[in-house]
Amino acid sequence: MALDGDTIAAVATPPGRGGVGIVRISGPRARDVMQAVTRAAASPRRAQLRDFLDPSGAIIDRGIVLFFPGPASFTGEDVAELQGHGGPVVMDLLLEACLSAGARFARPGEFSERAFVNGKLDLVQAEAVADLIASASKGAARAAMRSLSGDFSRRITELAEAVLNLRIFVEAAIDFPEEEVDFLSTGNVKTQLDDIAANLATLIGGATQGALRTEGWQVVIAGRPNAGKSSLLNRLAGSDRAIVTDVPGTTRDVLRERIDLGGLPLIVVDTAGLRASLDRVEQEGVRRARAEVSTADHLLLVCDPLESEDPLTLINQESLDHLRLTVVENKTDLSGLPVGIVAGASPPRLRLSALTGAGFEALEAHLKAVAGYRDDEGGFSARRRHLDGLRRAQDHVERARAALSSMLAGELVAEDLRAAHQALGEIVGETTSDDLLGAIFASFCIGK
């Protein structure tokens, strides 16, 4: 028994660039989902080498499949495992293929929960399950918050508002038929519904084609010229992405690098050194650098230990108030100071050498900590969850359009709009029927 009859899927290995990544599927349709992804029959308890395909038939990866019929499985239900090459993008595509084949995205800790409910775990292990669900859901909540930043979030919120606005008219027409308002024509129901469908399609299209995948936690590197900003980027990226010289002012534009920092997807932005310059190109670089600083999720303010001036003076007071930043004291190879976090410093201060790489483990741990990152649910999963919600909303909106054209706005249109709203609500927060009624009463003069 599960809390519901759904078949669930999730990436079972910690996110990151590990060698092997596993997508696990559990539930009554596990076998179907696995066969849809591999286009091949599954033999119980035998490792088989298979191609993994997306719904269009394109090969995502090649790896091992395993199928465990219930109840002799981890969760007690039918369980399938797809073992592919780790790495967030492949794992994400593989998960997406499973979701299109009819699985639902598992909640954090849900596999263990099912194992527990099905009597696969003892009382002591149950303690651990409770802890796991607790910590995993906290991590997921943070991941969801992160991935809901910016434009993506604004557009989903707008969409949910548009659906609410439409439902106001459709539901008012149903619950208040004796009012003298023609809710359906006043509300331009058809136009509104078409707009919602179009916006959903754009949002999903953009998200699927990678707009979402390039999102990440923006870490901006700034500091005085020649503090070693580009070296820091190169060391983080593990490549010579930025041109590094000892000529101050080498980086005149902004450089962006997508980095997977042990599973934490980062967009690291290297900026021109902050200084007054007569060079027009460099002036523009400085202007852009300041713009990046003001929108950063986190700022690494790099300084040379030999600098006499406090690096914090580079940032204006207004930005300092809302920025999250870490002062990075570079060049320990020259200063001879010990690497790592400087105890008691505020804002946090970290010593490292971009030249030798000393102190980078501390930097990674520090960045993960300030990002609220945990290894249990990465940003990819969170965004996949949102995309899953958007797709279900789209499915219902399309049904509502079909119902509207074939039988006008009645209870069937209302039903699909409710379901679409619910799917969006899983991303931006629930709207109760009482909220809906409240919106109706606020919009129309209703009642005898």
Added chain:
Amino acid sequence: MRFPDSFDVIVIGGGHAGTEAAAAAARMGAQTLHLTMSIETIGAMSCNPAIGGIGKSHLVREIDALDGIMARATDRAGIQFRVLNGSKGPAVRATRAQADRVLYRGAVRELLESTDNLKIFQQAVVDLVVEDGRIAGVVTQTGLTFRAPAVVLTTGTFLGGRIHVGLTHHPGGRAGDAPSNALAERLRALPFKVDRLKTGTPPRIDGRTVDFGVMTAQPGDEPAPVMSLLGSRAEHPRQVPCHITHTNGETHAVIREGLDRSPMYTGVIEGIGPRYCPSIEDKVVRFADKSSHQVFVEPEGLTTQELYPNGISTSLPFDVQLRAVRTIAGFERAHITRPGYAIEYDFFDPRDLAPSLETKVLEGLFFAGQINGTTGYEEAAAQGLLAGINAALKVSGRAPWCPRRDEAYIGVLVDDLTSRGTNEPYRMFTSRAEFRLRLREDNADLRLTGIGHTLGVVGRTRWQSFTTKSSAIDALRAALKSATVVPGSVLAQTIEGACGERVSNATDLLAVLRRPAVKIDALVAALKLPEVAADVANQVEVQTKYDGYIARQQGEIDRLARHEATALPRSLEYAAIDGLSAELKQKLAAARPETLARAARIPGITPAALSLLLVHARRLREQA
């Protein structure tokens, strides 16, 4: 003195909740005493003279499916019947009846007086008998003590009732009746959370002073719909039309001038009124850009000239009421027979109730109706019925019956109230029901009569009518299922001719019926089946066409059923559960939900939080 006879269940209050509660408990076989302040006002309609409407008629059909009174009384008293939302789909289709107040009251009293195990007694209750922390009986104004292990309290707006007309106010439970202040004081001493609500009525008008010629007549539907499975059109009294008129700019100007003497706008009234039933002064102020509002002119009955102008409920001073009314088309010479008024009354936070409607504070004490913060006869009656059933179950040592949200609007109503509470008079709307497509008027009996039969609340006559109907439905489905139509056959041609749909492969007729354009009458005729009753044919058609939609909700329903079946131990320490937000811990600790399903209804709860509760509940049980 102690009354010599003892009872199983005592019901206090003669309104719509009280009458259904008393009748239901008695039908269940409990020796029931029905106590009311006045036998004459049993079944009185204190507000507008109508039963049903969107969401409400769904409740009426459910009450009927459980053999209650309301639908049967409506068929005997309805003087104008209409079907609303006819074109928006069977689930939101609703029936509304204008009722003759005198006939309605009479029908209710007659039905009560013909119920076995039920005794009626006229006397105001002033005190409760509490023994060993549970209810043991009640005491009336003359010191009579009646004993019973279960008591259902349905005191409506009578607890601490205060009537406002303009800036003057006086204690009252309904215009002309005294409130129950002694009982209100007694209840306030118990640890219930008490708050105030407000509702209002319009001034009533003498029909002889009204010009109907300038209004739009609104006749009932032909043929008139019937409310009860046991009812018939032949029971309906003479049918009369309603009329519609409108307020205008002049009306609104008069109202605005009078606002400085409005108890609402001067802060005299503290209670919160319903948003969907605003007073006319509220409409004028809040929707200032609307130049006119509808007024439904409803007859109060066949033997009176009095009219109920629905849409202009008000608590403005009488002189303003009179001037405002006389600006309305057709009301220029109107004589007001009773002033409109607002009434403020006590209600008890329904979150202090279990889903059986038994109070958590005092074992054996049940609350039903407006006392729980609802408004409307139908909402009250539905609760009364449920409380009556559960009081009788309690006395006989059986587990309570708590209908789920996917089973009945009664379930939605009680679950909304007891898990979320309310801060305005709660009224049913179909949009409150997430399983709306299943909870139709047309299948209320199929959903509930079987359950009611098992519980023992459904009498023999109804059970026979119901089984006749349901076997006819099964037989018709089976006939359609077993009939195959082959392309090009005579049957196919007949169907194509009648419905304009092509039959392109061999299929059974139930599958053909799924198509939107195919009507069941055409199939019945094509198969030359013996004549089937309209409600039977309609049921088979709706079921078939909605199968797909209902199936889509099945997952959600299964989940709800499982959550409902998962009890949360009272000893669960929410504060100690890691992973719950502080806010959720607080809400859960306050609500102490009985089941996982009720926890799921707490605003802000997440799937992960539910998983946590499930795991912790199970651990507690396994440790025990």
